[in-house]
Amino acid sequence: xxxxxxxxxxxxxxxxxxxxxxxxxxxxxxxxxxxxxxxxxxxxxxxxxxxxxxxxxxxxxxxxxxxxxxxxxxxxxxxxxxxxxxxxxxxxxxxxxxxxxxxxxxxxxxxxxxxxxxxxxxxxxxxxxxxxxxxxxxxxxxxxxxxxxxxxxxxxxxxxxxxxxxxxxxxxxxxxxxxxxxxxxxxxxxxxxxxxxxxxxxxxxxxxxxxxxxxxxxxxxxx
Numbered sequence: 001x002x003x004x005x006x007x008x009x010x011x012x013x014x015x016x017x018x019x020x021x022x023x024x025x026x027x028x029x030x031x032x033x034x035x036x037x038x039x040x041x042x043x044x045x046x047x048x049x050x051x052x053x054x055x056x057x058x059x060x061x062x063x064x065x066x067x068x069x070x071x072x073x074x075x076x077x078x079x080x081x082x083x084x085x086x087x088x089x090x091x092x093x094x095x096x097x098x099x100x101x102x103x104x105x106x107x108x109x110x111x112x113x114x115x116x117x118x119x120x121x122x123x124x125x126x127x128x129x130x131x132x133x134x135x136x137x138x139x140x141x142x143x144x145x146x147x148x149x150x151x152x153x154x155x156x157x158x159x160x161x162x163x164x165x166x167x168x169x170x171x172x173x174x175x176x177x178x179x180x181x182x183x184x185x186x187x188x189x190x191x192x193x194x195x196x197x198x199x200x201x202x203x204x205x206x207x208x209x210x211x212x213x214x215x216x217x218x219x220x221x222x223x
Contacts, residue, residue, distance in 0.1 A: 027053035028063055032070045037117035040129045041071045068131040075115060075132075079139045082107045090146040094215025097147065098204075101212065104143060105203065109196055112185065123186045133182055141171075141178035147211050148173045156210045177207060 031052035050060040064070035122129035161169045
């Protein structure tokens with residue numbers, strides 16, 4: 001036993017409990033990531049995760065309702081940590097909006113590459129993991145919303161629809177873009193011949209200029 005572990009065990013009952021909870025959470029995190037890299041999370045059961053983490057099924061259910069919920073919590077925490085590092089406010093200037101958007105997309109790529117085995121496994125085959133699709137789509141939509149909500153051209157299509165129907169149209173815009181973007185990610189992870197830079201560039205051309213305050217990114221020459 002390490003000196004650190006000795007010190008923890010010698011602490012107060014509350015400190016010892018906190019230490020055990022932290023170790024349990026870490027073990028469950030490692031176990032669910034390891035198993036989700038081998039099979040779609042929908043095919044993994046709680047007993048397998050508990051066994052890999054060295055805990056009981058009862059302990060597993062003290063921390064999660066299901067393997068899918070546990071994986072979504074683990075990956076969601078990583079996504080939230082990365083997105084918290086993004087600028088707090090979307091700039092008004094179109095070119096600056098575009099730069100923030102680029103940075104955000106590459107931040108997402110960092111997350112995907114960190115957990116590449118999990119996503120490749122989850123997106124393999126004809127039916128991608130609904131857990132992973134929903135996780136990415138909802139997080140992506142949450143981040144996208146300020147880009148369309150903050151545009152201020154009253155003649156733009158989003159502004160006219162928003163004036164007619166209210167803010168609910170924003171959710172339609174962002175969810176359409178989010179699920180479409182995740183669809184491209186699924187294809188990227190399925191096809192080894194697709195480079196992530198292709199996903200980035202196609203994504204920028206698919207989104208209309210109003211996402212960036214009317215700014216149209218310059219077209220990149222074909223290689």
